[in-house]
Amino acid sequence: MSAVQPELLRVTGLSVSYRLHEAGRRAALLHAVRDVSFELAGGQTLGIVGESGSGKSSIARALLRLVPASSGQACFDGQDLLQLRGAPLQRMRRSLQLIFQDPLASLDPRMSAEETVSEPLRVFEPALSAAERSARARVMLEAVGLSERYLPRLPHELSGGQAQRIAIARALILRPRLLFCDEPLSSLDVSIKSQIGNLLMQLQAQLGLSMVFISHDLAAVRFACSRVLVLYLGRVMELADRDALFSAARHPYTRALLQSAPLPDPRLARRRPAGTLGGEIPSPLAPPSGCVFRTRCAHAIDRCAAQIPALRRVGGSLVACHRAEEIAPY
């Protein structure tokens, strides 16, 4: 990992809500993300972990301005990402990119790999000739481990792993500063996951990229990230350095996640305390009052229902839990 660089992105109080329309009823407001704050330094990887309804995808989409944020600031390169409009917004797209979960769905089924990868060049460097674009596409393809044989291929002629490489080539061809990866490995086979995971790490080191790695796969996050943000129902539960999180998690939800993750070793699996988390994730339309996790938390007290816990420093991590000091780390 490269030396710590100055701060690249500072997100403060980000909230994202969606208005849901149902026939005959008043529009309901779904709070996907509530008051999320974090920083990211240059060259660093931040992991965002959460289950369904956690809002992890919405954070990326709001920062990329694919969906509107309802409040908050995102300071990137001296500008507030959330306030950009018109030409500055368009310019920003050079610096922030995204890789999707389903690589085949993220490619236009009628465009060849070459056309897909060189499309950002068409938009941002229109002065380039077709030959120059083609040459740069070829170079990118090589960088992601694909020979030029793949240039004319259409998405349906590609495997999941190859398609993800194309998507990565497209995302990186303009040398962005920050790359969001939304579950980039989840739809890939086990043997391909590690290939693509290695590729991302390698490219990050080569290009000095910062990454936001969104995933529900804790083991992958541990491999790829230096800091981890844990989300539940749109709120931050814990934000900690990787080693601190995985060896001494302070939030009960983080501990539950770590305990539930399947262990690929039967002996370890048997020895693990059987503390499975009961209940289901509440609907984001009707989140519990106070601490959103309290309905499933073994340590919940009255105060948890009355007051939303603030994100505060406990040990070396940031934790949103009233009882963080009392509960032994996992």
Place this chain on the structure above:
Amino acid sequence: MNSPSSAEPLLQLQDVSVAYRTASGAAVPVVRGVNLQLAPGEILGLAGESGSGKTQLLLSIIGLNGQHAQLTGSVRYRGQELLGRPIAELNRVRGARIATVFQDPATALNPYLPIGRQLSEVLRFHGGVPGRLARERACELLEAVQVADPHRRLQQYPHELSGGMRQRVVIAMALMASPEILLADEPTTALDVTVQSQILRLLLQLRERHGIAMVLVSHDMGVIAGLADRVAVMYAGRIVEQAGIDALFEQPQHPYSEALQRCVPSLAGPLPQRLPSIPGAPPDPAALAPGCAFAPRCAYRLALCEQRLPELREAGPGHWKACHYDQPLGRLRGELT
């Protein structure tokens, strides 16, 4: 072939092959010569990636492969041959003796019928059990799968339930007619991690309390490690290794099994700079080379491997592998990237 440990195996597959007829007339083999046994009350894991044939193998047990599939071999349930049986006869086995749970609960449930109706339907079809009795049993089973407030749930529609709840209902539906075998294809893949561990624990409890045997298909070694007694690892339509769960993880005998385990990042322990990975990609079943299908990606490959298909041979008590390489693995550990 494994020798049965106790009495007659519940399920016995011999030389089962599944091939699909393509538009051009060629037959694409997706399962090639599989031998398997399932003892009563046993949980057998079928591990492998996409294209390994594990789902097709599961479907072949009860003949759900579709009209373009050609099945050969023998599938015996309690000695009775199932392969090639007419649908009417198979339907008496399906659901009643051998039940299934698939990956996506949304597609297994009819969105237009309340849960209670769908559950009781199983019994009415399989036993002519009258409505009230069937509903009582449905309630019992919803409790058994840890669905709170079962009476109210009976009236609800699938879209009113969460993903985890829907999967529990699907499991309840599978249990309605008291089957002996549960076939589960990635039953928890579509679920959140905390819900997944609940469902997996539930499946274990079902085996403990009711002695139901299971064939569990998954690409997630963690899921298999938490649930299965024995595992068969599949690659390109064949079983490449079969062993008890501890033996497989402690001392994998096939390079593919070893590589699979190593390329999964761990939650604890030292972090590698690079994750070990398997070069290349799973082969196209329509274009299989002679010899071992894993050879092009194998770190232990010998010249023989690309010429002759290795047979499944016993490498230790109850431990079978299909590999020409005879030395213990791990010698090249540091060089496997």
Place this chain on the structure above:
Amino acid sequence: MSSQVLARLRAQRLTRIAAAVLAAIVLASLLVPWLSPYDSYTPDFALLSHPPMLAGAHVLGTDPLGRDLLVRVMWGCRISLAIGVVATLMSVLIGVSWGAIAGYAGGTTDQLMMRVVDVLYSVPFVPFVIVLTVLFGRGLWLIFLAIGAVSWLDIARIVRGQTLSLKQREFIEAARIAGVHGIGMIRRHIVPNLLGIVAVYATLTIPAVILFEALLSFLGMGVQSPMASLGSLVADGASDMQSHPHLLIVPAAFLTAIIYAFNYLGDGLRKALDPRGQP
């Protein structure tokens, strides 16, 4: 993908027959007037309304003015097909642009644009054409105007619906992140992914247009003598139906064949593009 689509097209027997029939008619309509000793307007007062003499001089007979019916019908095919193809092309251009822009823009723009479509849809076709006739007189231009004003509406609606669902697809999001927006997005990502369905509807619009024109001619507002379209020939033949049935049967047979052929072709195309759809 196109090779797979072609393969599936070729596999359907009805589609092959339809394509063959169309090809034969097009070929005939081009070659027969060129090869035949007769032309389409010189009368032969000796042989008025003669029934078909298959072995003789006038293979399909003559019309009331003694003109060779085969040649007239071939010319009629040319005109009908030309009108069909050209008017359809126009309506595809207008309809795709309208529908894609409305669907992609969304919001008020979409509402406004589709309300225009709704209003035009509700205009009764025949009175509309009569008004146009009064204003602009008769002629080929009138036909194009009338048909063009109407036949783009269906395509616009379909394209708008498809655009709405395409907008949700991930590759559109990915393109947005890559900086593509507005007309560029419509041109590079939306329209190319619509071409399949547009091709189907275009193929099905052609016979509709031909029938429109036939209706207009039947009502006396279509092509003017001595030019003939299949519609006008049918109209002329209908008035003489009882005494000289061949004057109606021959053009009607060709008209029917063309319409059926395009319909089967369009249907086959639809099935070839989406093999999982309804049979």
